Amino acid sequence: DGGITQSPKYLFRKEGQNVTLSCEQNLNHDAMYWYRQDPGQGLRLIYYSQIVNDFQKGDIAEGYSVSREKKESFPLTVTSAQKNPTAFYLCASSAKNEQYFGPGTRLTVT
């Protein structure tokens, strides 16, 4: 089936550790996005990539890094510099001005 997969669904880390969230799509979409969702809030854009080997910062990029080595994959690394990393992270890809979302990863840092 075509779609977007994110793994794992739940992730727990100790403060000070970097952690990488996976996002894979087989929709053949050029553009991919990472959003962060905090309780009671809408989604905020972290990073996006419109083509392989190119990506741009979104509204809240500080403390995060990404790579786009393959069209299908857009992993997000939450670094120890991110002050409040506990959140729900959603990956999306798009074509023709419609974005499709993965199931999300809930990250808890203690």
Added chain:
Amino acid sequence: AQKVTQAQTEISVVEKEDVTLDCVYETRDTTYYLFWYKQPPSGELVFLIRRNSFDEQNEISGRYSWNFQKSTSSFNFTITASQVVDSAVYFCALSFPGSSNTGKLIFGQGTTLQVKP
């Protein structure tokens, strides 16, 4: 400024009632897209509808309908004869087409709808 406002934080209705979720947007662009997404408890965002700024025709899809009014910058969503399975968080969002735009979505805060049996 480009912004989406969903003033209703939470709505609670009893099954079979009709319910309208409000969405007001701000933009100076003349070309844009408006979206509604549903987020059930599982967390995944489910695409419901996209409407472009040049098409003000209202749309109906089963129990769902959307009322787009450029004069009031609103894109409201009505669920008719609500069901328990409609319980979710609903997001309204805005984006802009064109090569100079990123395609990113600007989201409202979301409205949590609870439908009680």
